[in-house]
Amino acid sequence: MSNVHSIPCADDAPAGILVLAEDGTILRAPLFFRRILFLEQRDITPSIFHLFDPSDPPHLKLHRIFRHAYGATEYHLSVEGLFGTRHGFRYWPVQIPDDEPRAGSAFLIVDDSALLQSHDWNFRRLRREILDDLRSSVSSHFKNRLATLQLLAETVRDAPEIASESAPRMVRAVEELNAAINKVITGIADAESPTDYQDSPVRITDLRTVIETWGTGDVSVRCTLEDVSPSTLIPASSIERILLPIIENATDASPTGSTVEVSIAEIDEGFAHFRVVDQGEGMSDRVRSRAEDPFFTTRTNQLGLGLAHARQALRDAGGEWTFESGADRGTRVNLLLPVTTASQLFR
Helix, strand or coil: CCCCECCCCCCCCCEEEEEEECCCEEEECCHHHHHHCCHHHCCCCCECCHHHCCCCCCEEEEEEEEECCCCCEEEEEEEECCCCCCCEEEEEEECCCCCCCCEEEEEEEEECHHHHHHHHHHHHHHHHHHHHHHHHHHHHHHHHHHHHHHHHHHHHHHCHHHHHHHHHHHHHHHHHHHHHHHHHHHHHHHHHCCCCCCCCEEEHHHHHHHHHCCCCCCCEEEEEEECCCCCEEEEHHHHHHHHHHHHHHHHHHCCCCCEEEEEEEEECCCEEEEEEECCCCCCCHHHHHHCCCCCCCCCCCCCCCHHHHHHHHHHHHCCEEEEEECCCCCEEEEEEEECEEHHHHHC
């Protein structure tokens, strides 16, 4: 039996406190978290790091980081390796409870499973409605084309002498019908292709206002644009999954009253150059070598997944980054991310 303890609240509460020791051991967890991840049934005493191991399902996967305008950062987790119902959580750091002296960090974690199930049911209902409309439209579309072919065939049967005139029309009608069938087949295949992340393009010129809201009460963020075209677009996922963790690390590392400088410039090869500069203590060679490792962090009350998650997203996006840092001289991150234009996106 594991050493995970219940928090003092109702068993059906959809939120609770997750308390971790310095080594990641789970000291306290809400009931819904323990049930979904089968903590009591596991062979070893669970740690938060073990729960991210895909080789021992069900396991956790970090798939989104969301920064609110008022400064709070939410981390969104999904539970993988389960059959049937989808499960997910949201969490954010909170103050360590006074009654847990062994704790190294604490988080308020919220069960999003009911919300995910509701979205799934709504999506299924909408999909059924769309399929019903599609079936009706396609049926009518094909019936009209088949009626045309039937009429031409009957005309040739009854008046063979006009076959030379009717044959080209029949060929065109068959070609149109074949094209329509191919379009339907291709459209259905595209609609059913799995997508892990629903993305949307954002104009780079609109980013300055968004990025400057990522400052905290102690550290501000200032963003400047250099030769950026109003028609240049960048996927919203690149901003949320890559740029946000970098700027969040910079604000956390910066001293009170300082400013994190962010500059954005467009280059000719279809990339945008982001430069993020903080005034923090910088990173030693040892810290720099491990900065992108999962679960490595120099800050308390954090899991150390930010840059590791951003690195994977960066690889998926086809971008690259470099870090320039040293003790007592801050950190500069140079980031290249692919961009596009509306004409390229919709052609």
